[in-house]
Amino acid sequence: TIGLFDSGMGGLTVAREVRRQMPCANIEYYGDNGRVPYAPLSRETIERYSRQIVDFLATKQVDLVIIACNTATAAALSALSGSYPFPLVGVIQPGAEAALAASKNRRIGVVATQFTTDNRAYAKAIEKVDQGAVVISQACPMFTTLVEADKVDSPESAHYAEEYLSAFKGQDIDTLVLGCTHYPIMIDHIKRNIAPEVAIVDPAVETVRRAKAL
Numbered sequence: 001t002i003g004l005f006d007s008g009m010g011g012l013t014v015a016r017e018v019r020r021q022m023p024c025a026n027i028e029y030y031g032d033n034g035r036v037p038y039a040p041l042s043r044e045t046i047e048r049y050s051r052q053i054v055d056f057l058a059t060k061q062v063d064l065v066i067i068a069c070n071t072a073t074a075a076a077l078s079a080l081s082g083s084y085p086f087p088l089v090g091v092i093q094p095g096a097e098a099a100l101a102a103s104k105n106r107r108i109g110v111v112a113t114q115f116t117t118d119n120r121a122y123a124k125a126i127e128k129v130d131q132g133a134v135v136i137s138q139a140c141p142m143f144t145t146l147v148e149a150d151k152v153d154s155p156e157s158a159h160y161a162e163e164y165l166s167a168f169k170g171q172d173i174d175t176l177v178l179g180c181t182h183y184p185i186m187i188d189h190i191k192r193n194i195a196p197e198v199a200i201v202d203p204a205v206e207t208v209r210r211a212k213a214l
Contacts, residue, residue, distance in 0.1 A: 003062035008036035010182030011068030039113035046075035074121035095203025096125035103175040112179030161189035
C-alpha cells in the first residue's frame, strides 16, 4: 500500500505513475483541496499540514508514503523523515537526478511554485550532485490555481504559460523540470512555449522508481 498526498489534485499525476510502475499496489491518496495552494504558506504551516496528513495516512497501514508535492517536499521532508515506521519519499531529489541524467549541456530549467523557487530546492538538489550545473528557475504561481479551477484549456492558461516560459528564451537550456506535480496537467501549454529539442522531465517517474525499489 502506497500513500501519497498533495495540496490538491496535482499529486494524482504521481499516483498515475504508481499505477503504471506498480500495478498491483494499493493506493491511498490524500488531496488537501481545502487548503490548496501551499506555496504562499510558511514553512512551519506546510510542515504542520504535512505531518497531519502523514499521521492520517499512517492509519491506513501504508508501507511507504510519497510526498507527491514539490512544495511540501521542500518544506517538510527532512523534518518528517525518521518519524514513522515506513519510509517517506519526496519528489525533488529524484527529479534533480533525472534532470541531470537527461541533460547534455548541464543547463537545466525548472518551473515550480514560488515556495520551491524561493528556497532554491531544485538548484540545491542538482548542485549537490553536480556543482558545475547551471539551474534557471521560474516560478509559475498561477498554474496550480488554474489546474485546481479546471481552467487548463482556458485563454488564461495559454497567457500565463507564454509569460512564464519566456524566462527561458536565450538561456540555452536543454532540459526542463516540471517542479510541481500539477504541471504535467499543463504539458500542452508548456510544450508550445519551449523549444522542441528541450527534454521535459517529470519527477514522478524517478520518484516512483525509487519507491518501488524501497
